[in-house]
Amino acid sequence: MSPTVKLLQGNEACVEGALAAGVKFFAGYPITPSTEIAELLAERLPLVGGRFMQMEDEIASMAAVIGASLTGTKAMTATSGPGFSLKQENLGFAIFTEIPCVVVNVMRGGPSTGLPTSPAQGDVMQARWGTHGDHPVIAVYPASVPEAYELTIKAFNLSEKYRTPVIMLMDEVVGHMREKVELPDVPQIPIEERPRPTVSKENYLPYDNNQGDVPPLANFGDGYHFHVTGLTHDQTGFPTSAPAKAKVLYERLHRKIENNLDDILMWETKDMEDAEIGVLAYGSTARSAARAVSLAREQGIKAGLMRPITIWPFPEKLITQYASQLKSLVVAEMNLGQYVNEVERAAQGQVPIKRVLQANGELIRPDTILQAIMEVK
Amino acid sequence: MMLAEKYLRDAMMPHMWCPGCGHGIILQAVIRAIDKAGLEHDKTVIVSGIGCSSRASGYMNFDTLHTTHGRALPFASGIKMANPDLNVIVLTGDGDALAIGGNHFIHACRRNIDITTVIFNNSIYGMTSGQYSPMTPVGQFATTSPYGNIDRNFDVCELAKSAGATYVARSTAYHAPSMPDLIVKAINNKGFSVVEAVGQCPTYYGRRNKLGSPVDMLNWQKEHAVNVAAAAHLTPEQLADKLIIGELHNSSAPEFTEKYDQLVARLQGRE
Numbered sequence: 262m263s264p265t266v267k268l269l270q271g272n273e274a275c276v277e278g279a280l281a282a283g284v285k286f287f288a289g290y291p292i293t294p295s296t297e298i299a300e301l302l303a304e305r306l307p308l309v310g311g312r313f314m315q316m317e318d319e320i321a322s323m324a325a326v327i328g329a330s331l332t333g334t335k336a337m338t339a340t341s342g343p344g345f346s347l348k349q350e351n352l353g354f355a356i357f358t359e360i361p362c363v364v365v366n367v368m369r370g371g372p373s374t375g376l377p378t379s380p381a382q383g384d385v386m387q388a389r390w391g392t393h394g395d396h397p398v399i400a401v402y403p404a405s406v407p408e409a410y411e412l413t414i415k416a417f418n419l420s421e422k423y424r425t426p427v428i429m430l431m432d433e434v435v436g437h438m439r440e441k442v443e444l445p446d447v448p449q450i451p452i453e454e455r456p457r458p459t460v461s462k463e464n465y466l467p468y469d470n471n472q473g474d475v476p477p478l479a480n481f482g483d484g485y486h487f488h489v490t491g492l493t494h495d496q497t498g499f500p501t502s503a504p505a506k507a508k509v510l511y512e513r514l515h516r517k518i519e520n521n522l523d524d525i526l527m528w529e530t531k532d533m534e535d536a537e538i539g540v541l542a543y544g545s546t547a548r549s550a551a552r553a554v555s556l557a558r559e560q561g562i563k564a565g566l567m568r569p570i571t572i573w574p575f576p577e578k579l580i581t582q583y584a585s586q587l588k589s590l591v592v593a594e595m596n597l598g599q600y601v602n603e604v605e606r607a608a609q610g611q612v613p614i615k616r617v618l619q620a621n622g623e624l625i626r627p628d629t630i631l632q633a634i635m636e637v638k
Numbered sequence: 639m640m641l642a643e644k645y646l647r648d649a650m651m652p653h654m655w656c657p658g659c660g661h662g663i664i665l666q667a668v669i670r671a672i673d674k675a676g677l678e679h680d681k682t683v684i685v686s687g688i689g690c691s692s693r694a695s696g697y698m699n700f701d702t703l704h705t706t707h708g709r710a711l712p713f714a715s716g717i718k719m720a721n722p723d724l725n726v727i728v729l730t731g732d733g734d735a736l737a738i739g740g741n742h743f744i745h746a747c748r749r750n751i752d753i754t755t756v757i758f759n760n761s762i763y764g765m766t767s768g769q770y771s772p773m774t775p776v777g778q779f780a781t782t783s784p785y786g787n788i789d790r791n792f793d794v795c796e797l798a799k800s801a802g803a804t805y806v807a808r809s810t811a812y813h814a815p816s817m818p819d820l821i822v823k824a825i826n827n828k829g830f831s832v833v834e835a836v837g838q839c840p841t842y843y844g845r846r847n848k849l850g851s852p853v854d855m856l857n858w859q860k861e862h863a864v865n866v867a868a869a870a871h872l873t874p875e876q877l878a879d880k881l882i883i884g885e886l887h888n889s890s891a892p893e894f895t896e897k898y899d900q901l902v903a904r905l906q907g908r909e
Contacts, residue, residue: 331701354705
């Protein structure tokens with residue numbers, strides 16, 4: 262059958278993607294500019310055998326999502342900056358206890374209440390380091406409405422496959438902009454499910470060190486009688502403060518992400534083959550950057566676009582692959598300098614970095630980026 | 639099989655509670671209640687927060703979730719909502735449930751979601767060595783009330799009732815023999831149930847307030863507890879320093895997950 266074609270907002274496309282991925286539980290709290298995700302799932306979930314809960318606050322929403330996921334249910338929440346701050350403790354709990362879930366943060370201008378209805382990319386480092394302690398993280402970031410649909414499915418897939426929360430960042434522009442989206446009857450992207458135990462209930466270890474780096478996860482209610490704690494734990498799930506056991510856990514948590522970068526990292530490049538000027542941007546800023554690259558090419562400047570889609574873990578390879586070929590690398594983001602510092606670190610001085618930074622609640626315009634290209638050409 | 643063998647995790651013993659602590663007595667009452675209520679072992683989930691009392695989940699041989707401070711109820715709500723067939727029991731402390739978790743507590747009451755909550759009330763933050771909690775009586779000493787507590791305490795049972803919980807009871811560690819029956823009723827109530835289990839912390843509360851040995855503290859519970867039936871005949875002045883124990887509230891109201899099921903049935907035209 263031919264796919265249904267719809268004119269959707271990014272937030273609506275995110276909901277379609279989540280439903281395609283098999284989401285059956287949403288808990289959330291109203292917050293601009295992500296509220297449409299909650300509103301639409303409140304309407305849709307009961308129609309597909311799912312459940313929606315509006316919680317008393319952002320912290321409770323994150324907690325309920327983790328609880329739901331432990332019963333074997335695909336679960337998600339959505340928020341914006343202030344709520345993302347409040348969710349951080351339980352987000353860390355989910356990372357540490359390895360409970361799959363998806364957390365969408367439709368970024369507004371911050372800090373604090375900031376610019377609730379304006380776009381920004383100020384939570385990029387918070388997505389990486391917002392929760393306390395040493396932890397790996399996966400964060401993806403679409404630049405268009407169709408991509409919001411696809412990436413939501415992929416976010417669920419990564420979450421299930423690696424037993425970890427996945428953050429999907431959007432900015433207000435991607436969240437609220439409307440574009441044409443093709444919704445296939447059956448998702449073109451294969452749907453992943455978390456690894457399930459194959460051993461007997463008596464022998465089940467929720468953090469088994471001998472089952473690869475992503476140990477199988479049983480459901481609460483299936484008779485495995487296992488313990489989940491935010492305390493440092495050994496493979497039995499019970500708390501431990503033994504340094505040798507702690508080391509095993511922390512290292513496995515990092516390894517399960519770092520050893521699978523080829524699977525986790527996604528990026529897009531355009532006109533990079535012969536590029537002398539690279540432009541790196543993500544989210545809606547990448548749209549302006551793509552336009553700036555086209556305009557530069559029209560003027561005979563060999564510019565190219567580098568767009569990270571998985572923004573965490575940091576795509577070092579994307580930078581190292583092109584750093585030596587470039588005369589200059591322009592990094593554009595809607596903040597006063599976050600991701601650019603990571604780019605600079607990865608480039609290791611092989612290419613000078615030009616910063617195009619803006620935090621005023623407005624999109625970075627293509628001509629602003631073009632001007633930066635002209636300055637470094 | 640002994641209840642301890644069936645329901646406790648031998649590998650987790652010895653527990654970390656101090657000698658004379660009331661938490662073990664309350665845990666025993668919870669286990670007796672689960673057994674007496676006939677809950678299906680595999681379909682029962684224990685959720686706790688952070689603090690001395692919340693370590694109880696790790697000792698219990700069920701699916702157990704030891705969450706973040708104050709958040710046991712929203713984690714438990716997610717479990718119950720995602721799979722209403724599960725029996726969900728929350729074990730929490732006075733600080734966990736009523737200070738950092740206070741907002742979740744009143745909303746769980748309001749929602750009347752089918753969860754049984756047992757509050758291990760020892761009037762103190764024990765895990766962090768004795769700071770005053772929202773249940774520390776005025777005038778009492780703690781490390782953060784070195785001149786006597788001036789911060790008023792809750793009556794958690796009144797709070798639960800006002801916020802919409804449909805079953806509310808109070809007991810004490812001294813009254814361990816009758817506590818399981820109250821918890822059984824809480825479990826059997828189709829809705830949000832609260833049992834305040836008053837216990838003793840001899841290490842951080844008793845010692846600082848010169849309350850004597852654990853036995854003296856248990857005797858204090860005995861002497862200050864008044865059964866709800868007897869309390870009906872006493873004046874407010876006579877009840878001023880008393881703990882009213884027994885079933886304090888039992889009502890019926892629509893349960894949250896059932897309401898959601900009805901909503902689904904209506905939407906799918908099955909009603």
